Amino acid sequence: MGERLFLGVDGGQSHTEAVVADERGRIRGRGRGGPANHAEQPGGRERLARAxxxxxxxxLREAGLATEVSEVEFDAAHCAMTGGADFKEEVIRSIVRARRLSIGHDAPAALxxxxxxxxxxxxxxxTGSVAYGENGLDRSAQAGGWGYLLGDEGSGYWIAMEGLRCALRAVDGVGDSTELGTRALRHFDLKDFRELARAVYAGRIDRDRLATFAIEVERAAREGDASARRIIAEAAMWLCRLVIAVAKRLSVESVKVAAVGGAFRSLSLREEFAQRVAQHLPLARVIAPRFDPAVGALLLAYGAAGVDLTEEILSNLEKESGR
Amino acid sequence: MGERLFLGVDGGQSHTEAVVADERGRIRGRGRGGPANHAEQPGGRERLARAxxxxxxxxLREAGLATEVSEVEFDAAHCAMTGGADFKEEVIRSIVRARRLSIGHDAPAALxxxxxxxxxxxxxxxTGSVAYGENGLDRSAQAGGWGYLLGDEGSGYWIAMEGLRCALRAVDGVGDSTELGTRALRHFDLKDFRELARAVYAGRIDRDRLATFAIEVERAAREGDASARRIIAEAAMWLCRLVIAVAKRLSVESVKVAAVGGAFRSLSLREEFAQRVAQHLPLARVIAPRFDPAVGALLLAYGAAGVDLTEEILSNLEKESGR
Structure with missing residues (x-):
């Protein structure tokens, strides 16, 4: 009989990550795939299956366990997916063989x-923004996650778009002057802003690529650009408000708060966020995430299989996940 | 030899309007068609041609002049089009026969x-927002018009989306409470906000339909909802800033300012806008538009044909345009 294998998958808007481990938390392999979101859109099933x-x-190949996904039967697998579509389970079940297969949202795995x-x-x-919490008893709560048109304040996409809007207002003489415009043209390698607008609406610059401009907003903020600093401060405010709303709904005060996702690569955002949390939730503790969301999904797979998360498992995961 | 006929067309995001008149400004007929925008998107040429x-x-049918567009040769025709794509001229030229055919943006015709x-x-x-001005000599200037992702602050779509975002923040406990959420579910005939989000991202509620929610924001503002009032005030602020930016670039102070477009059906927005203009441009005069943009396009057609805009023409247009 082969060893027991467990799988965690984190499917996101920009890419999908899988981690395979044994029952003692020793990570055997990691792998990356394309984006797994918008499964309800044309071609979405195929994109999900491919990711x-x-x-x-x-x-599995990195682990030296198999060359085909179908060769392995996992003891348990958990797939954490951004967004939601009912047929995801059907698609994933046709690819991944597991004695216990569960599919959930991305937030619980990230937590x-x-x-x-x-x-x-x-x-x-x-690319989007959401806060999620559990009180360790019976309750969970979520705030945000409404997507790029209806919400997602404080996300990388939001920071980037606020930056571009500020830049265009400066061009028009409708808002404060800022160096974000110069940075935008350089970042996207464009001549002028009409070209930028055409590229955005024609879809030649897609949402993920737009979101990468958040890096430039961060840089401009660090170099003192007032508009960029205001955007980062507002992003931190919205993200903190999401956390406050979740804490309130869970009736928790001395709670661990972790900030996850690409937008937090911005040092200014991390600092502003931590300050605001300290101010509004003085008993909360902002922690550095122990594991990434793919390992989080793996932990949920262990849970589904009734494997206790012993310190041995956690420290093995810590060692081998290279954190 | 038949009478001289002139054509003005105003192609917009929600519909297209045509007006046919003789050389003395007597309006012979008016007609409506579908939206003419996004000509660069798949099916855009066909949509433009149809509109x-x-x-x-x-x-032409209302005028009793012809049943087919190709039966008439206009002395001059001007088509004012929202957005811009170079092949519009080619498409329009294949439909409209005119000794002088000109195609321009929507703003100059609206002015x-x-x-x-x-x-x-x-x-x-x-649906979008833009300001445009001419100083009567050699200069024109524009501000705004960057589209729904990059700008369009103060537009009907912007007002509607700000309203929905406020509603969702209230639902999450992240923003002030507001009655906009209740209005949104009623307006779009939906059970809950997850359904709203699904309908928006799946495109079942498109941008024009989303923009209609601006009416509810106006109503809520009039009934004292603080979030709705703030949105209307901000919309007025952005629209006024567009005007200030254009006035500055044209170096004009005692200038006529006209507010055009569906969002201004909101009485609160009109009032707030007029107040702000009075405050920031004290020598400017906010006027009620004399003619609609389709007649504006007709005036540009007269201009292209060298027809002087005499008081006779203008008062004929006024009489028969039913204003």
Whole structure:
């Protein structure tokens, strides 16, 4: 009989990540695939299938366990997916063989990863933004996650678009002058702003690529650009408000709060966020995430299989996840 | 030899309007067609051709002049189009026969219509927002018009989306409480906000339909909802800033300012806007638009044909345009 294998998958807007481990938390392989979101849109099923197949396949190959995903039966697998579509389970079940297969939203896996399976609140600011928490008893709560048109304040996309809007207002003489415009043209390698607008509406610059401009907003903020600093401060405000709303709904005060996602690569955002949390939730503790969301999904797979998250498992995961 | 006929077309995001008149400004017929925008998107050429063909055809039939657009040769025709794509001329030329055919943006026609061909500044707040002005000598200037992702602050779509974002923040406990959420579910006939989000991202509620929610924001503002009032005030602020930016660039102070477009059906917005203009441009005069943008396009057609805009023409247009 072969060893027991467990799988965690984190499917996101920009890419999908899979991690394969044994029952003692020793990570055997990791793999990456394309984006797994917008499964309800044309071609979405195929994109989802490809993202899961690619990432799990790459993890299995790195582990030297198999060349085909179908060769392995996992003891338990958990797939954490941004967004939601009912047929995801059907698509994933046709690819991944597991005695216990569960599929959930991305936020619970991000929380499990950030805290190592303990209660707490996680705020995710990637392309979108959402906060999610569990009180360790019976309750969970979420705030945000409404997507780029209706919300997602404080996300990387939001920061980037606020930056571009500020830049265009400066061009028009409708808002404060800022160096964000110069940075935008350089970042996207364009001549002028009409070209930028055409590229955005024609879809030649897609949402993920737009979101990368958040890096430039961060740089401008650090170099003292007032508009950029205001945007980062507002982003931190919205992300903190999401956390406060979740804490209130869970009736928790001395809670661990973890900040996850690409937007938090911005040092200014991390600092502003931590300050605001300290101000509004003085008993909360902002922690560095212990594991990434893919390992968080793996922890949920262990949970589904009834495997206790012993310190041995967690420290093995810590060692081998290279954190 | 038949009478001289002139054509003005105003192609917009929600519909297209055509007006046919003789050389003395007597309006012979008016017609409506579908939206003419996004000509660069798949099916855009066909949509543009249909919008122009329908609207001009309907105007000619109302005039009793022809049943087919191709039966008539106009002395001059001007088509004012929202957005811009170079092949519009080619498409329109294949439908409309005119000795002088000109195609331009929507803003100059809106200005010509609003002022009866005189210099001034027009601010258009429809699905999008833009301000445009001419100083009567050699200069014109524009601000805004960056589209729904990058700008369009103060437009109907912007007001509606700010309203929905406020509603969702209230739902999450992240923003002030507001009655906009209740109004949104009623307006779009939906059970809950997850359904709203799904309908928006799946495109079942498109941008024009989203923009109609601006009416509810106006109503809530009038009934004292603080969030709705703040949104209307901000919209007025942005629209006024567009006008100030254009006035500055034209170096004009005692200038006519006209507010055009569906968003200004909001009485609160009109009032707030007029107050802000009075405050920031004390020598400017906010005027009621004399003609609609389709007649504005007609005035540009007269201009292209060298027809002087006499008081006779203008008062004929006024009489028969039913204003």
């Amino acid at each position: 899961v197949g690619e990432s799990v396949g790459a993890a 499990a990863g950030a805290t190592g399976g303990e209660p707490g609140i996680v705020v995710i600011a990637g | 122009v063909g329908e609207s001009v055809g309907a105007a 010509a219509g609003a002022t009866g061909g005189e210099p001034g500044i027009v601010v258009i707040a429809g």
